[in-house]
Amino acid sequence: MSEQNNTQPNPDPPLKDVTSFQRELPPDMDIFRDSFIRYMGYSNEIGEAFRPLVSKSLVAASYGMAIGYVCTDTFDKSLRLRMNGAPTREVLVKGGDVFSWQMLASVTIPGLVINRITWATRLAMRRAPVALLKTVPTLVGLASIPLIVHPIDKLVDRVMDATYRQYIR
Secondary structure, eight states: OOOOOOTTOOOOOHHHHHTHHHHHHHHHOOOSSSGGGGGGGHHHHHHTTTTTOOOHHHHHHHHHHHHHHHHHHHHHHHHHHTTTTOOOHHHHHHHHHHHHHHHHIIIIIIHHHHHHHHHHHHHTTTTOHHHHHHHHHHHHHHHHHHHHHHHHEEEEEEHHHHHHHHHHH
């Protein structure tokens, strides 16, 4: 057998280099809610906005992506608690809180809102040429997404405080 050439650089960076980005984040920052990653949860709204232009399977795939984001956030929060020694009940309660909040704030309510905005726009333009009837509702739906994020987040916080967080804890 021939000897391996050890002069080539290792293609896999050390683990400390891979995770070094974590040191740059404030310790109380939640990357799933306080960064651009939050918008991954809104992929289904993009799907809803494009509903007049794309197949139903692409809209469904956008929901799959948003639900994947929700599950990832839930897993992340639960795993962090468990790794810090939290009891099982606390991990389950937190996981339920995160999953419920994200499903409402990232998937269910915004999807419904964008769906109804594009539907109402299309209804208001029912006599317009077909090209406009498909593109204008999509543009209106896309333009609405940044406007609905924070109001929906605040609404869901209030709903969760008055229901799940009050009765489960």
